[in-house]
Amino acid sequence: MFVYRSAATISPVDYMVCSHRLRWPELLPWVAIIAAYFAFPSYLALGAQVMIMVLFALSLDLVLGYAGIVTLGHAAFFGVGAYTAGILAVHGWEEAITALPVAAAVAGAVGLVTGYIILRTRGLTLLMLTLAVASMLGEAANKANWLTGGADGLQGITLRPLLGVFHFDLFGRTAFVYCALVLFAGWVFVRRLVHAPFGRSLTGIRENAARMHAIGAPVRQRQIIVYTIAAALAGVAGALEAQTTQFVGLNVLSFDLSGAVLIMLIFGGVGRLYGAFVGAPLYMVAQDALSRLDPEYWFFWVGLLLVVTVMFARGGILGVADLLRRKVMR
Amino acid sequence: MTVALETRGLRKNFGAMVVTNGVDFKLAAGARHALIGPNGAGKSTFINLIAGRLTPSAGSVLLAGENVTALSQEARVKRGLGRTFQINTLFANLTVLENVTMAVSERLGRGGDKLRFAGSRRDIVEEAYELLKRLHLAEDALRPVREIAYGRQRLVEMAIALGLRPRVLLLDEPAAGVPSAETAVILDVMEALPADMAVLIIEHDMDLVFRFAKTITVLVRGAVLTEGTPAEIVADPRVREIYLGEGRHG
Ligand SMILES: Nc1ncnc2c1ncn2[C@@H]1O[C@H](COP(=O)(O)OP(=O)(O)OP(=O)(O)O)[C@@H](O)[C@H]1O
Ligand SMILES: [Mg+2]
Numbered sequence: 222m223f224v225y226r227s228a229a230t231i232s233p234v235d236y237m238v239c240s241h242r243l244r245w246p247e248l249l250p251w252v253a254i255i256a257a258y259f260a261f262p263s264y265l266a267l268g269a270q271v272m273i274m275v276l277f278a279l280s281l282d283l284v285l286g287y288a289g290i291v292t293l294g295h296a297a298f299f300g301v302g303a304y305t306a307g308i309l310a311v312h313g314w315e316e317a318i319t320a321l322p323v324a325a326a327v328a329g330a331v332g333l334v335t336g337y338i339i340l341r342t343r344g345l346t347l348l349m350l351t352l353a354v355a356s357m358l359g360e361a362a363n364k365a366n367w368l369t370g371g372a373d374g375l376q377g378i379t380l381r382p383l384l385g386v387f388h389f390d391l392f393g394r395t396a397f398v399y400c401a402l403v404l405f406a407g408w409v410f411v412r413r414l415v416h417a418p419f420g421r422s423l424t425g426i427r428e429n430a431a432r433m434h435a436i437g438a439p440v441r442q443r444q445i446i447v448y449t450i451a452a453a454l455a456g457v458a459g460a461l462e463a464q465t466t467q468f469v470g471l472n473v474l475s476f477d478l479s480g481a482v483l484i485m486l487i488f489g490g491v492g493r494l495y496g497a498f499v500g501a502p503l504y505m506v507a508q509d510a511l512s513r514l515d516p517e518y519w520f521f522w523v524g525l526l527l528v529v530t531v532m533f534a535r536g537g538i539l540g541v542a543d544l545l546r547r548k549v550m551r
Numbered sequence: 552m553t554v555a556l557e558t559r560g561l562r563k564n565f566g567a568m569v570v571t572n573g574v575d576f577k578l579a580a581g582a583r584h585a586l587i588g589p590n591g592a593g594k595s596t597f598i599n600l601i602a603g604r605l606t607p608s609a610g611s612v613l614l615a616g617e618n619v620t621a622l623s624q625e626a627r628v629k630r631g632l633g634r635t636f637q638i639n640t641l642f643a644n645l646t647v648l649e650n651v652t653m654a655v656s657e658r659l660g661r662g663g664d665k666l667r668f669a670g671s672r673r674d675i676v677e678e679a680y681e682l683l684k685r686l687h688l689a690e691d692a693l694r695p696v697r698e699i700a701y702g703r704q705r706l707v708e709m710a711i712a713l714g715l716r717p718r719v720l721l722l723d724e725p726a727a728g729v730p731s732a733e734t735a736v737i738l739d740v741m742e743a744l745p746a747d748m749a750v751l752i753i754e755h756d757m758d759l760v761f762r763f764a765k766t767i768t769v770l771v772r773g774a775v776l777t778e779g780t781p782a783e784i785v786a787d788p789r790v791r792e793i794y795l796g797e798g799r800h801g
Pocket of ligand 1: 565570588589590591592593594595596597637
């Protein structure tokens with residue numbers, strides 16, 4: 222109601238100048254995370270995993286939701302970040318926080334190089350190339366046994382206490398808070414980016430690339446930049462995964478993971494910034510519950526949910542919520 | 552005469568079909584110039600070649616004397632070229648104000664800024680809003696473009712191009728799809744354009760062409776048939792036969 226009425230009474234310029242102001246529903250994820258910490262002390266490890274996936278899906282939202290680049294290989298960057306953090310730790314870099322920017326840089330570099338090459342193409346070709354990049358990296362990790370542990374996975378990751386004080390405890394308290402803080406930083410960054418002219422121009426590219434060219438925007442350059450940024454962010458998510466589980470397996474580069482993160486984002490709602498916060502928890506909780514109910518065929522139910530979402534709720538859960546909110550206000 | 556835009560021997564084939572056939576064309580600074588011709592004559596293609604959306608098969612495009620044939624669309628925009636599309640090419644889900652702000656922001660080189668909110672440059676939004684007022688679009692500023700009437704969307708097309716403050720403006724049928732009662736607004740807007748802006752307009756509405764243009768070029772099957780003042784063009788029997796005659800019947 223507030224937004225609707227203010228749109229009618231304040232000047233259009235004021236309205237647009239304020240469009241990045243924080244609205245109270247944007248704080249709900251953080252309320253939920255803090256509440257979860259106290260309410261579910263025995264599920265903190267799962268909670269950390271969920272937040273890692275939220276961050277990963279958030280990075281995908283930049284590429285897919287904002288820039289409109291459809292990818293089936295986003296796990297490539299998650300995996301590179303995970304292996305970077307894991308390999309650093311195994312070789313003695315046992316300080317977790319400083320490993321994050323390194324993982325971001327390596328994953329970002331992979332994003333930059335591959336993005337530079339594959340973003341010349343569009344449509345099906347691009348889709349296949351994103352897939353190919355991820356599977357090549359997966360195969361390389363499999364072959365490079367000496368570095369990655371190959372099919373057995375990378376073992377022996379040990380970390381020093383965070384800031385020299387907080388041990389990664391068995392209950393996952395430290396991991397939970399650590400992931401929550403990194404996710405918070407990631408959210409602040411992504412939120413700023415999408416409300417910046419750069420983010421608006423990504424929406425422009427998604428909506429109408431021909432027009433963006435015609436107003437003189439360097440379309441391909443912007444696509445490469447956002448691809449690189451999203452890759453770096455996915456790399457941070459991967460690094461968190463490696464650090465909190467103290468293990469890296471080949472699955473971090475798998476097609477399954479690329480597909481799963483895509484499904485999470487579609488469930489939550491694409492291009493809305495908060496789709497990741499809704500979709501990832503829903504997917505993981507559903508996975509947890511369904512695999513208990515129906516351990517063999519749980520993915521069938523996920524598939525069914527996906528069919529329902531893409532056929533009847535294109536905007537995902539947030540899209541439906543938005544629609545209802547507008548109906549109520551009319 | 553200072554030449555704002557020139558094409559030399561411009562040619563475009565689509566496979567075996569020659570759509571632009573060796574066009575030599577000059578647009579004077581501050582010109583009010585119309586490009587007319589029957590459907591399929593190659594008018595839109597000509598504009599797309601000038602704007603860099605299409606690559607010519609041969610020939611060159613010069614902007615203010617500089618050869619820009621090898622430059623990207625972006626680079627040409629930076630050199631003062633603006634265009635509209637025959638079929639609305641807008642950001643349908645963004646508001647009218649956001650559509651125009653996007654253009655102003657790119658013109659000022661601020662479109663790629665990452666570390667400040669888009670709203671923090673109030674002057675940019677204000678400039679876009681002023682433009683909307685000039686084009687009678689102010690009351691639709693906060694509506695998504697897809698929700699407003701097609702005729703008004705045509706005005707958004709113009710507003711975006713004007714947000715670039717081009718020295719050369721290419722208008723591809725700005726009044727196409729606009730109810731005839733509303734074409735007056737478009738003519739008003741065109742007549743109020745700065746005198747030093749060179750304008751090339753493609754238009755089928757002959758009323759509008761004759762009111763606006765000081766020079767008319769007739770394009771037929773990809774080649775220039777003739778060029779002259781409106782009076783000369785009306786008097787030309789070939790034009791009457793090939794173009795105006797056809798137009799009346801079609
Ligand atoms: N990308 C393309 N590929 C193949 N043929 C094309 C292409 N674009 C245009 N043509 C053809 O080129 C010819 C000229 O098209 P163009 O759109 O330039 O004509 P026009 O003069 O703008 O016509 P109208 O008045 O209908 O807008 C048409 O026969 C059209 O079918
Ligand atoms: Mg045309």
